Amino acid sequence: MVTDDTFGDLLEYIERDLDFATSHYNNSYLDRRITARMRRSGCEEYDEYFDLLRSDEDEQRELLESMSINVTGFFRNPDVWDGIADVLADLSSERRRVKIWSAACADGREPYSLSMLVHDDRRIDERGVDIVATDISRPALRTAREGVYKESRTTDIAAELEFLDSYDRYAAYDPEEGTFQISEKVKKLVTFERHDLINGRPKSGFDLVTCRNLFIYIDAEYKRAMLETISKSLREGGYLVIGKSETIPPELKSTFEAVDSRHRIYQLA
Ligand SMILES: C[S@@+](CC[C@H](N)C(=O)[O-])C[C@H]1O[C@@H](n2cnc3c(N)ncnc32)[C@H](O)[C@@H]1O
Numbered sequence: 001m002v003t004d005d006t007f008g009d010l011l012e013y014i015e016r017d018l019d020f021a022t023s024h025y026n027n028s029y030l031d032r033r034i035t036a037r038m039r040r041s042g043c044e045e046y047d048e049y050f051d052l053l054r055s056d057e058d059e060q061r062e063l064l065e066s067m068s069i070n071v072t073g074f075f076r077n078p079d080v081w082d083g084i085a086d087v088l089a090d091l092s093s094e095r096r097r098v099k100i101w102s103a104a105c106a107d108g109r110e111p112y113s114l115s116m117l118v119h120d121d122r123r124i125d126e127r128g129v130d131i132v133a134t135d136i137s138r139p140a141l142r143t144a145r146e147g148v149y150k151e152s153r154t155t156d157i158a159a160e161l162e163f164l165d166s167y168d169r170y171a172a173y174d175p176e177e178g179t180f181q182i183s184e185k186v187k188k189l190v191t192f193e194r195h196d197l198i199n200g201r202p203k204s205g206f207d208l209v210t211c212r213n214l215f216i217y218i219d220a221e222y223k224r225a226m227l228e229t230i231s232k233s234l235r236e237g238g239y240l241v242i243g244k245s246e247t248i249p250p251e252l253k254s255t256f257e258a259v260d261s262r263h264r265i266y267q268l269a
Pocket residue numbers: 068069070071072073076103104105106107110134135136137140195196197198199211212213214243
């Protein structure tokens with residue numbers, strides 16, 4: 001547990017002056033991010049780091065970026081994607097447009113996975129699908145719109161794409177650059193927008209919302225607010241997929257009915 005007063009002052013400064021709502025996140029998560037930046041910048045104490053942060057705009061940018069929890073991947077938790085494919089196949093068989101919202105989409109790998117799946121699964125008619133993908137982070141959205149992903153020691157893009165039998169129809173590998181370029185037909189289904197799930201307005205008429213691996217970092221009160229925004233954005237009987245280690249709070253269990261608990265798939269009751 002974090003008890004240092006300077007830590008509290010630091011959080012207040014980040015919220016007030018840097019415009020990042022630290023009060024929405026849990027303290028142990030914030031402490032891990034701040035301590036990691038302290039290590040990188042050679043600061044041992046919170047007050048030393050606080051001084052640096054106040055005087056160095058580059059550090060402010062680095063800290064904010066590291067706070068936005070942008071870890072992601074194509075087909076993250078592959079077994080869940082079998083469940084998502086079944087939901088989309090059902091929706092597609094109803095023969096009307098299928099609207100999907102990838103909320104907190106990070107650098108775009110989740111919505112592009114949805115688009116690839118829609119193209120790849122014969123049960124789904126891609127001509128009837130629209131995907132809206134949103135995130136709070138502008139740098140993440142820039143990468144997402146570009147649709148170019150670089151492999152590295154820690155990011156094995158080819159392994160992530162192996163959920164598909166043959167991914168080269170959807171992403172072109174450049175061996176010299178070590179990059180994967182998302183194809184135009186995959187990009188065409190996805191529209192990116194900035195949206196804050198805590199303070200932003202609900203959307204409407206979605207058949208499926210994915211909001212995965214964000215709730216784990218968020219304080220319970222704000223998690224509830226986010227889920228309320230999502231419930232208002234779904235059409236009657238619409239589906240919600242959350243992260244594999246996330247749960248629906250007990251007071252919202254009558255709003256979201258589990259249809260596939262193993263894959264964390266719920267339906268608006
Ligand atoms: C761990 S990533 C999850 C990405 C993807 N859904 C996945 O499961 O791989 C969490 C994302 O939530 C975004 N985020 C944080 N706070 C947010 C907020 N209030 N509204 C919308 N997105 C937010 C971050 O910028 C980050 O890209």
